[in-house]
Amino acid sequence: MTTWQDDATRDLMSLGGRLALLERGEGSSVWDADGRRYLDFLGGIAVNSLGHAHPVFVDAVSRQAATLSHVSNYFASPAQLELAARLKRLAGTGDEGRVFLANSGTEANEMAIKLARLHGGATGKSTILVLNGAFHGRTMGALSITPKAAYRDPFEPVLPGITAIAATIDALEAAFDDSVVALIAEPIQGEAGVVPLPEGFLARARELTASHGALLILDEVQTGSGRTGDWFAFQREGVVPDAVTVAKSIAGGFPLGALITFGAASDLFYPGTHNSTFGGNPLASAVANAVLGHIESEGLLANVTARGAELRAGVEGMPLVAGTRGAGLLIGIVLSEPVANEVRQAAHERGLIVNAPAADVIRIAPAYTIGDDEVGEFLTLFREALAAVATTIPTPTETPA
Known part of the structure; x- marks a missing residue:
């Protein structure tokens, strides 16, 4: 039996990896062909301003x-x-x-x-x-x-x-x-x-x-x-x-x-x-x-500003986080180690979609409509992903005198 990955390899040009076969979305959630749900905090790379399948x-x-x-x-x-x-x-x-x-x-x-x-x-x-x-x-x-x-x-x-x-x-x-x-x-x-x-x-x-x-x-x-x-x-x-x-x-x-x-x-x-x-x-x-x-x-620009500040404050002090930059809901989370791709993968495994535009940066660009539930879920999943990657980084050993 062929898989969707086989179909993609056979029929699509090889221009980049495809992480999942997504079938539907609602709000800040998407589901793949196996029914697994993901929290979408990349928003189609800063595209889905109202999330997925918004009634408007x-x-x-x-x-x-x-x-x-x-x-x-x-x-x-x-x-x-x-x-x-x-x-x-x-x-x-x-x-x-x-x-x-x-x-x-x-x-x-x-x-x-x-x-x-x-x-x-x-x-x-x-x-x-x-x-x-x-x-x-x-x-x-x-x-x-x-x-x-x-x-x-x-x-x-x-x-x-x-x-x-x-x-x-x-x-x-x-x-x-x-x-x-x-x-x-x-x-x-x-x-x-x-x-x-x-x-x-x-x-x-x-x-x-x-x-x-x-x-x-x-x-x-x-x-x-x-x-x-x-x-x-x-x-x-x-x-x-x-x-x-x-x-x-x-x-x-x-x-x-x-x-x-x-x-x-x-x-x-x-x-x-x-x-x-x-x-x-x-x-x-x-x-x-x-x-x-x-x-x-709906005054969503105020929500963009408020939720952006909440997210930036929320990730401060998490493992591997050295700081944040950006504005509103275009946020770069700067890591202390060049492990952004590993963090992205760990997040994906936990049902969180983010991306890694640089070796030490995670980018998030969620929908303007996110609220307490989405912010809370993101912070929980992202902390788990960071902690999992942090355990794989060797601890520097002291140099003998």
Whole structure:
């Protein structure tokens, strides 16, 4: 008898391990094909903002699918227009802002690169600055602004005109000159291990981009849509970018991404320079409106902030925990030893889903709807996983005098 692992090996491309065959979910729980329940504290990697099978999500999909799912980009739909206006309001773009709806964060970042190129064509600038540790996607354009050798080297040459610098204010200042057309950066580098930019970095980046006539483009694919407790992480820093990309949590699990522009950057694209067959389709737009509307009407951003603080405080003092970083419900739990993958595996064995973006970091990004029960269960299971791994680490022996 073949297993689902056999089927996956035979039929799916070998691009990474699959830990279980999940069949259904509800709230912050998922069940595999054998009926085993897991507490999902990864949320599809910061995607399932309302958890699984939330009634608002299910109703929005059902209602819109029964009326109009897809039209070509020769037409608009009420849901698309409503979502664009909503995103402008939540981002604070004012009337000059514009929105392009895509299908993923990677696609939104591809468009951000094109925005920078259009700005360069108008100004004669050409260099796009990116930060070491960044992750912006795996298509060729997004990969070009993702300076990680393991991802990029097999696909060289990538796009020219990209310069990677350290994520420090000193490196930023040293790199800036009048050839720079844009800086593209994540406020918190999720794939690097939930690493926030240094204090004051975004404010200095805004000053430098403005004084050199360059664009400040922020990748908020992980941090946007309320994940940090604010609608966008840049709002926590008191800066206004020229453009921001968003996806993941925006539609609670339905594929959708967006590029949102501010001010003069909104005038750079013109007919023929970009489009998407599925981007902004009525079904995706309606679901995003429902998800974002529910987050807003239910005041879930306050829960994101409160539960994030509760979780960070709760893991302090646990075995192997050296500290935490991040914001809201995008949290990196820093370990004192490079055993994150072992902790992830031990958690999985106990029915807890987390992941290990770095050798010494566990990332959690649960639903905005978590409450006392989910927090308590997470803390219990996570402590058990840490304790189990801690017992396998050799105790250093004293060196003879």
